[in-house]
Amino acid sequence: MHDVAVHRGKRLIWSNATFDVPVGSFTAVIGPNGSGKSTLVNLLLGGIKPSTGSIDVLGAPTRTGNPEIGLVPQNHSLAHAGSILCRDLVALGLAGTRWGVGLHGRDLAATVDEALAAVDAQSFGHLRFGEVSGGQQQRISIAQALITKPRMLLLDEPLSGLDLAGQVDIVELVHHINHERGVTVLFVTHDLNPLLAHIDSLIYLIDGTPEFGMVDDVVDSGLLTRLYGTPVQVTRSADGCVFTRTE
Amino acid sequence: MFIATLVSDQEAASGLELLNTPFMINALIAGTLIALASGAIGYFVLLRDLPFATHAVAHIGFPGATLAVLLGVSAVFGLIAACTIGGLAIGAMGHRARNREVVTGTVLAFATGLGILFNSLGSAQTNLLTNLLFGNILAITTDQVVVFAVIVAIVLAVLALIGRKLLFASVDPDVAAARGLNTRALSAVFLVAMSLIIAISVTVVGVLLIFALLVTPAATAIRLTAKPTLVVALASVIALVSVWGGLIVATYQPWPPSFVITTIACVFWVLLPQLARLRGPVAAPQIATQTASS
Numbered sequence: 242m243h244d245v246a247v248h249r250g251k252r253l254i255w256s257n258a259t260f261d262v263p264v265g266s267f268t269a270v271i272g273p274n275g276s277g278k279s280t281l282v283n284l285l286l287g288g289i290k291p292s293t294g295s296i297d298v299l300g301a302p303t304r305t306g307n308p309e310i311g312l313v314p315q316n317h318s319l320a321h322a323g324s325i326l327c328r329d330l331v332a333l334g335l336a337g338t339r340w341g342v343g344l345h346g347r348d349l350a351a352t353v354d355e356a357l358a359a360v361d362a363q364s365f366g367h368l369r370f371g372e373v374s375g376g377q378q379q380r381i382s383i384a385q386a387l388i389t390k391p392r393m394l395l396l397d398e399p400l401s402g403l404d405l406a407g408q409v410d411i412v413e414l415v416h417h418i419n420h421e422r423g424v425t426v427l428f429v430t431h432d433l434n435p436l437l438a439h440i441d442s443l444i445y446l447i448d449g450t451p452e453f454g455m456v457d458d459v460v461d462s463g464l465l466t467r468l469y470g471t472p473v474q475v476t477r478s479a480d481g482c483v484f485t486r487t488e
Numbered sequence: 489m490f491i492a493t494l495v496s497d498q499e500a501a502s503g504l505e506l507l508n509t510p511f512m513i514n515a516l517i518a519g520t521l522i523a524l525a526s527g528a529i530g531y532f533v534l535l536r537d538l539p540f541a542t543h544a545v546a547h548i549g550f551p552g553a554t555l556a557v558l559l560g561v562s563a564v565f566g567l568i569a570a571c572t573i574g575g576l577a578i579g580a581m582g583h584r585a586r587n588r589e590v591v592t593g594t595v596l597a598f599a600t601g602l603g604i605l606f607n608s609l610g611s612a613q614t615n616l617l618t619n620l621l622f623g624n625i626l627a628i629t630t631d632q633v634v635v636f637a638v639i640v641a642i643v644l645a646v647l648a649l650i651g652r653k654l655l656f657a658s659v660d661p662d663v664a665a666a667r668g669l670n671t672r673a674l675s676a677v678f679l680v681a682m683s684l685i686i687a688i689s690v691t692v693v694g695v696l697l698i699f700a701l702l703v704t705p706a707a708t709a710i711r712l713t714a715k716p717t718l719v720v721a722l723a724s725v726i727a728l729v730s731v732w733g734g735l736i737v738a739t740y741q742p743w744p745p746s747f748v749i750t751t752i753a754c755v756f757w758v759l760l761p762q763l764a765r766l767r768g769p770v771a772a773p774q775i776a777t778q779t780a781s782s
Contacts, residue, residue, distance in 0.1 A: 333664075
């Protein structure tokens with residue numbers, strides 16, 4: 242990303258963004274509400290164009306419909322997706338861009354089974370999306386994103402609405418995908434704590450400019466206090482994990 | 489009996505013999521065509537959270553029909569034109585309008601008021617008003633049946649083409665857009681298809697009872713099965729049974745078909761999911777254990 246600025250209508254969301262995210266990394270995207278985290282996701286997906294500068298994703302300019310980028314959206318609306326089967330929602334990730342009707346076919350079913358297995362969701366694939374728990378819904382969303390075998394995964398606030406155990410589950414799963422498949426992960430969150438054990442780097446959006454840094458270099462009390470706008474303390478434990486605490 | 493009152497030779501007109509009269513054949517064909525289309529349309533209406541919009545579009549069709557009659561044109565063409573404009577307007581308002589029931593309700597009331605004005609400026613037929621508001625499947629002409637057949641064929645062909653993309657864009661708009669689907673275009677195409685089917689359904693059940701054909705059968709089917717193609721097929725069958733049932737009952741009883749059609753659709757909606765639950769108590773407990781074990 243080189244000298245990128247982005248506007249929504251006439252409003253400047255952020256500007257002066259110049260950074261490179263290493264391929265294969267697990268990067269958190271963090272910033273206060275309204276700082277433009279979702280805008281960054283949308284920009285990488287090609288849904289909006291930068292007003293200045295240039296962005297390359299996986300060695301090519303951004304474009305919509307790139308199957309090499311998997312998206313886990315902020316919240317699947319239960320009003321819309323709740324009535325259909327988990328496995329059909331996953332199948333749509335692959336077949337949903339094709340003409341015609343129906344989600345049948347042995348090849349499709351096998352690919353869906355594979356995607357469900359990758360997120361350990363075989364046991365509830367046959368249930369309606371609205372009937373499974375929040376954590377299970379996130380697993381289904383991740384399976385759907387993985388079905389095109391993307392090289393990059395964008396997750397937009399996948400931890401919202403999950404309890405602590407559920408958050409840890411999802412982070413472990415994403416870490417596993419990042420580690421085993423070499424998928425580059427951009428993980429949008431407003432809470433860094435559940436991620437700190439696994440991320441390599443972060444993009445932080447403060448004062449109208451996204452900046453990139455390696456975890457060890459940038460996670461300190463000063464940065465987090467600026468990010469959250471409230472005093473935050475950083476403690477390093479014996480096994481190298483970093484914890485942040487709001488006082 | 490209801491139908492017998494419409495036939496001049498009441499002695500000869502009784503029971504199933506009436507099914508062979510021309511207006512009855514038109515009614516059966518038109519009802520079948522609309523039932524076939526309403527299953528698919530109704531499913532997407534539910535997925536896209538548009539039930540209230542169907543009501544609004546039907547009401548916007550009402551002044552179109554009375555204005556058409558005022559101008560000496562067929563009411564059906566007025567309905568088709570006004571419903572399509574209404575559907576496109578709802579599409580243009582996009583997500584903002586969907587949550588604004590007040591806006592939709594206000595437009596709906598205004599449209600209905602206009603409809604009464606146009607009617608009073610014209611012939612002020614109470615017959616026309618009753619037919620538009622409550623439907624009159626027995627008044628459908630052969631010419632109209634031809635128009636309906638063309639519309640239903642086009643709508644079903646389009647849905648067969650875009651069905652999977654529309655499903656993706658309906659249940660999962662963010663990911664569908666990220667995967668390169670033109671969700672706005674899909675939405676516009678669907679709204680036009682929906683408006684056309686609403687326009688012709690008004691002739692059967694009327695502006696006020698449109699829910700019974702366009703929403704209730706799909707709402708029943710979606711509680712019975714989660715498979716998209718099955719929901720569509722089942723909803724069409726429920727709509728078909730409602731329409732045919734309405735026509736057949738009206739040959740024996742002094743009740744208007746619109747009443748019987750809406751009643752059958754509502755009874756299905758109440759009873760079928762209960763029956764399904766009695767037959768297969770699988771779904772509910774399984775969900776409970778799945779959720780608990782996560």
